[in-house]
Amino acid sequence: MNTVLQLLASLSLLVFIHELGHFAFARLFGARVERFYLFFHPWFSIFKYRSKRSGTVYGLGWLPLGGYCTIAGMIDETLDAKGLQSTPKPDEFRSKKAYERLLIMAGGVIFNLLLAWLIYSAIAFTWGDKYLSSSALKRGYSFSQVGHQVGFKDGDIILSTDSKEELNALSNRFVQDIYMAREVRVLRQDGQIYTIELPSDMLERIVASEESLLSLRFPFVIDSVVKKSSLQAGLRSGQRIEQINGVVVGRLEDMYQQLKHSRGGMAEVGLYDAEAQEMKLMQIPVDSTGLLGISFRPLQEVYADQIQDIRYSLLGSIPAGLSRATSTVSNYVSSLKLLFTREGVKQVGGLGTMGKLFPQQFDWANFWSITAFLSIILAVMNLLPIPALDGGHILFIFIEILRGGKKLSDRTMMRIQTVGLVIMLLLMIYANANDIYRYLLK
Structure with a gap:
């Protein structure tokens, strides 16, 4: 409702x-x-x-x-x-x-x-902007099958595109800036910088796959523990989960997949305490729905010391608003070519699709x-x-x-x-x- x-x-x-x-x-x-x-x-x-x-x-x-x-x-x-x-x-x-x-x-x-x-x-003017350089996300991203096909590897850190030397990972245009680019420079886990050339039909491939191009691999730092059994087993706020059942988890999807195998039983959780240098393994109970009963700290809290809070004056907000409006128009017009592809036609939606844009919890910034x-x-x-x-x-x-x-x-x-x-x-x-x-x- x-x-x-x-x-x-x-x-x-x-x-x-x-x-x-x-x-x-x-x-x-x-x-x-x-x-x-x-x-x-x-x-x-x-x-x-x-x-x-x-x-x-x-x-x-x-x-x-x-x-x-x-x-x-x-x-x-x-x-x-x-x-x-x-x-x-x-x-x-x-x-x-x-x-x-x-x-x-x-x-x-x-x-x-x-x-x-x-x-x-x-x-x-009201909320300003928040800036987090994509190069600061040292765990990089996990990529879809389409991303792997064009040359990305899980863990790649996005440095820049052909049109932008700096990318804001918190911008709602971040993913668009990547798949609309001709070239993307990444820092790989081996310490080398690579340039990935994207095909001209990159957007069509992403739409056809029905998968997001990338997802952030960020530290799973426990914010709170709501299940008594998990508290008794030793989970605490501030701990960072690295692996479950011996599998390194870089995405929420990876975590849910591993916990699903342990529903109603015990999962071996590998984690670090706040200042610990070594990972410890703990047996944690998993409920019948495949959850541990914990919540994670939001990205903006995990990287709080690296996020810049940008504020605008009344006059300064006018060109900032114009810049966002024009870039949104440009990106949307560029995506209209999908209407003339088989993959794009399959994704056409009505009121239900528009409704999904709005979160279930009301928030003025999101609404506007x-x-x-x-x-x-x-x-x-x-x-x-x-x-x-x-x-x-x-x-x-x-x-x-x-x-x-x-x-x-x-x-x-x-x-x-x-x-x-x-x-x-x-x-x-x-x-x-x-x-x-x-x-x-x-």
């Missing part, structure tokens, strides 16, 4: 801002807005008000799945052509100049991008960061030249300009819009069916 509420709150804000963009540019250029609604309202509205000055009906529906802004004299997704046979009125969309109509249609995208910039700037990311997704997807999307309308306007101001006929526009709506409906069904299919496979 926590995740669902976060998703609905985020999408409601994004849709409102998107439609507000259309509304603002329509009013700027004197186009009449007939309706401005948040949420849909089959049968009834929770709230409805008609402005006496502009005639616009403002409303709040009860079905929280979007919203809309209806502009007079425009063929939109409602396919309502009523009144278009009459002579265009000065306050109608169709009577406006090409550049005015273009900006009205791009208004939603513009406002979503501005919102992302504003949110990222606010995040930078994910909302900014979704705002960018909404902006970029709406720019795709598909009829029924803003990008489709913008494409029509560009065609008109190239034809010397000659517009497409209303009948042609209606047909194209109908095809676009069918395509969008099929994509929505496919995306959400994918979510259901993946859920049933669990």
